[in-house]
Amino acid sequence: MSLLELDGVKVHFPIKKGVLVDRTVGHVYAVDGVSLKVEAGETYGLVGESGCGKTTLGRSVLRLVDITEGSVVLDGTDLAKLPGEEMRRFRRRLQMVFQDPLGSLNPRQNIESILSEGMIAHGIGKDQEERREKIKAILDKVGLPSNALARYPHEFSGGQRQRIGIARALVLEPDVIICDEPVSALDVSVQAQVINLLEELQEELGLTYLVIAHDLAVVRHISDTIGVMYLGSLVEEAPSDALYAEPKHPYTKALMSAVPVPDPEVEDKRERILLTGDLPSPANPPTGCRFHTRCPWAQAERCSTERPQLRDVGGGHRVACHYAEDIASGKLSLKQGEIVSATREGVEDNPETDTPAEDAPAKVPAQAEKPAKDAPVAEADKASDADKASEAEKPAQVEKPADGDKASEAEKPAKAEKVTKADEAV
Ligand SMILES: Nc1ncnc2c1ncn2[C@@H]1O[C@H](COP(=O)(O)OP(=O)(O)OP(=O)(O)O)[C@@H](O)[C@H]1O
Numbered sequence: 289m290s291l292l293e294l295d296g297v298k299v300h301f302p303i304k305k306g307v308l309v310d311r312t313v314g315h316v317y318a319v320d321g322v323s324l325k326v327e328a329g330e331t332y333g334l335v336g337e338s339g340c341g342k343t344t345l346g347r348s349v350l351r352l353v354d355i356t357e358g359s360v361v362l363d364g365t366d367l368a369k370l371p372g373e374e375m376r377r378f379r380r381r382l383q384m385v386f387q388d389p390l391g392s393l394n395p396r397q398n399i400e401s402i403l404s405e406g407m408i409a410h411g412i413g414k415d416q417e418e419r420r421e422k423i424k425a426i427l428d429k430v431g432l433p434s435n436a437l438a439r440y441p442h443e444f445s446g447g448q449r450q451r452i453g454i455a456r457a458l459v460l461e462p463d464v465i466i467c468d469e470p471v472s473a474l475d476v477s478v479q480a481q482v483i484n485l486l487e488e489l490q491e492e493l494g495l496t497y498l499v500i501a502h503d504l505a506v507v508r509h510i511s512d513t514i515g516v517m518y519l520g521s522l523v524e525e526a527p528s529d530a531l532y533a534e535p536k537h538p539y540t541k542a543l544m545s546a547v548p549v550p551d552p553e554v555e556d557k558r559e560r561i562l563l564t565g566d567l568p569s570p571a572n573p574p575t576g577c578r579f580h581t582r583c584p585w586a587q588a589e590r591c592s593t594e595r596p597q598l599r600d601v602g603g604g605h606r607v608a609c610h611y612a613e614d615i616a617s618g619k620l621s622l623k624q625g626e627i628v629s630a631t632r633e634g635v636e637d638n639p640e641t642d643t644p645a646e647d648a649p650a651k652v653p654a655q656a657e658k659p660a661k662d663a664p665v666a667e668a669d670k671a672s673d674a675d676k677a678s679e680a681e682k683p684a685q686v687e688k689p690a691d692g693d694k695a696s697e698a699e700k701p702a703k704a705e706k707v708t709k710a711d712e713a714v
Pocket residue numbers: 301316317318336337338339340341342343344345502570703
């Protein structure tokens with residue numbers, strides 16, 4: 289049995305209307321039947337564009353939102369069924385590291401007080417002296433000096449604040465840490481350092497991570513398995529290397545084709561699969577395959593009526609697409625919203641739609657150009673131990689305290705873009 293198992297998890301938020309009495313007029317299908325397994329000591333990376341339900345899924349594991357249906361089993365216990373008090377005790381074993389380190393740290397508390405809070409709530413350490421010693425040891429592990437104890441969140445840089453967020457999770461000795469966009473508010477160079485730190489801590493402490501990110505490059509380096517989410521469901525799941533070597537779902541192919549390649553010559557020639565249209569509303573998802581309204585390979589009848597389930601297509605790859613094999617073999621060519629010719633095997637003839645549309649976009653290869661395998665690694669490698677140490681050792685005032693703030697402000701417009709252009713979701 290895996291350490292963490294989600295089975296058919298649904299989180300549907302009711303949409304209420306009414307002046308005097310609220311009535312439910314619909315639902316936001318934020319998470320709509322997700323099953324996944326996270327193995328002990330491994331990292332599961334969950335990617336997808338903004339609004340696809342990643343955060344809601346992470347929050348459902350911690351029961352921070354109500355689970356409409358399905359089970360979340362941690363080490364044999366179904367958390368979805370636990371009464372409140374027992375769930376509170378289980379929360380120690382499941383910790384979360386948030387995207388915005390400043391927003392998640394109380395500005396009026398010093399670091400010792402922030403880190404002690406959870407320890408006191410869960411009865412860790414017999415007195416403050418013992419807790420302080422433990423906190424110092426953890427601060428050392430995350431690359432912060434012990435004099436950080438008496439300082440306040442605003443005195444640290446964005447990267448250092450994220451280290452504090454990680455330390456806050458670690459002092460509770462969790463089994464699983466859910467990292468929700470752990471580096472997206474940080475400068476690129478600092479991102480690599482924080483990712484490296486998470487990896488080092490995993491190796492040293494045997495931690496298990498569920499890493500949520502919209503950026504494929506972020507999860508690639510750190511994840512053993514990657515799940516790609518679209519509109520509340522997983523559309524593809526595979527071991528990290530297999531997913532990058534050969535993405536099989538059209539959505540993943542589009543995301544991958546947008547990952548920049550460091551070599552400018554390759555980058556110039558790189559072909560991108562551009563998705564048209566916006567992410568549909570999770571309150572009114574398309575029938576059939578949720579992705580068919582934007583899928584360049586969609587087939588009229590089946591894709592719009594029959595919802596594909598995740599199925600094993602070999603090599604540890606699971607994909608929710610009726611035509612994954614035909615796309616991989618090239619039997620289905622890339623035609624926006626048009627129907628494949630009747631001559632192609634395994635696809636039902638449709639005389640009404642067999643003729644390709646005049647305005648079908650130019651064909652691009654079905655197999656998206658693979659991103660250079662060493663790209664994120666090279667980025668991460670930049671964060672040598674020396675770099676990490678120097679970042680930690682620099683006095684807070686010397687660090688750019690604004691990097692977190694700047695990035696989180698910059699993130700807002702980027703998110704709006706992501707919704708309209710899937711290729712920018714990576
Ligand atoms: N409490 C809530 N009530 C109603 N709708 C919600 C609630 N929380 C989230 N949603 C909706 O559920 C959908 C999924 O949101 P979620 O935040 O999980 O997506 P996400 O992929 O994590 O996106 P982002 O990266 O922008 O946070 C969105 O349409 C969002 O508006």
